Amino acid sequence: MDDESAGAGLTTGALARRLGVSPTTLRSWDRRYGLGPAARADGRHRRWTPDDVAVLEAMCRLTSSGVPPAEAARTARDATRPPAGRTPAPASRSRAPGALPLGDVRQECRGLARAAVRLDAPAVEEQLDGVVTEYGITVAWQDVMAPALHAVGRKWVSSGDRYIEVEHLLSWHVSTTLRRHTPRLGPAGTPVTGPVLLACAPGEQHTLPLEALNAALVQHGVPTRMFGSAVPAEALAAAVRRLGPAAVVLWSQSRATASLPLARQIADVEWGVRGARSQTLMMLGGPGWAGRSCHGMLRPTGLADALDTLTAAYGTGPGRDLTPARARAGTGPARP
Known part of the structure; x- marks a missing residue:
């Protein structure tokens, strides 16, 4: 926190949470499309500056709207590169086109929704596992999973069939995560009280x-x-x-x-x-x-x-x- 407040930039984990993607996705975009941080602290640790974040926010907006990743990476770099001789304006947090109507929800819910809209299955799975491990089934369902599912459903109703693939992907991974975190039933026997x-x-x-x-x-x-x-x-x-x-x-x-x-x-x-x-x-x-x-x-x-x-x-x-x-x-x- 001190490093970030001092202007050293965001860590990869912090940036992933902010954008709603997995750290693996950020590293993949760096390796494939050159969307890595401009500098590394101490020559090793990745630190993402506001300019880096602006490029990746544009990348997320473009991929969410269906632009192929390679083309989205080129467009994101060009769109965020300031004209010659002009000082870049401070980056502002933007709302991705087609973002889900979430209202006042946990940050984890926003990240999950963004990953679902991008159809980023690894990020969806990673975030679902993270909230269940951190908060437990009850809070994860009530505060993260259910609001995201409801938002997808509302968007689907208002947009025709455009978001049906998002609902199917998110529902599948929610179900998979719930089953993964369900313990095995105890040994067979004759319990005093029925199930x-x-x-x-x-x-x-x-x-x-x-x-x-x-x-x-x-x-x-x-x-x-x-x-x-x-x-x-x-x-x-x-x-x-x-x-x-x-x-x-x-x-x-x-x-x-x-x-x-x-x-x-x-x-x-x-x-x-x-x-x-x-x-x-x-x-x-x-x-x-x-x-x-x-x-x-x-x-x-x-x-x-x-x-x-x-x-x-x-x-x-x-x-x-x-x-x-x-x-x-x-x-x-x-x-x-």
Whole structure:
């Protein structure tokens, strides 16, 4: 920080975070297109000056709009090179054309969105792994992943099909990251309390919120059974009778898939010996249930609320983040 404030320039890591790219991408652009720093501190360490940053910001804007990297590099150098005899104006931070409507979000979310718009898969993957490792699943989902996904969806709706490839790439890497950070389930046995069953309502294809909840529950030691998208009503009822789950989380992204009769049917399923019958705790997740009369069923306000409720049922307690970085530090996930 002292070096940067003294005018020594940005480090490669700091510049990568600012631009929303990976350090590997910056080194690749330096090696392939000569977009490296003008000077190196002590002859070794890379330090990026404001002029260097201006070139790379132009490079990011051009590649985001679909210009091939080699052509974008030439244009970026020419566009930021001051005319002969003229002192260059101070570089200003610019908004890339087609930038996503994010609003007030974490800096990590902005970097993730920029990388997704550029279709820079290595940068997307690196940033997702970084926020999960640093903050844990709950904060990473609520403050970084979900806002970026929502922004892509809004941009897609307002721009026709132009951003559908961005949504597909970002969704794939979010899902991959969540699964990568989901621990293996414990050894088979006969737990005192049944697992948490997670399923999308029939016709519902949006699984990412359930994948985030599944990863967080398993990290907290809660057994789960993940059934994924568009589970038929008959199959869902059969699974409840076979498993005797402590809770069922039924996700609906839209009102078209949010069936209250189905939810009540699943909540009424009973199992066990005569005279000691059990029923499941029914939790309805997703915006599709908004405005519905869900008497007797839980409606969490978000991932953290759902996690607190379900972990309390298993005695693991809310707020216990088992992400390695947080476990070593002995603290819970930070909030903005």
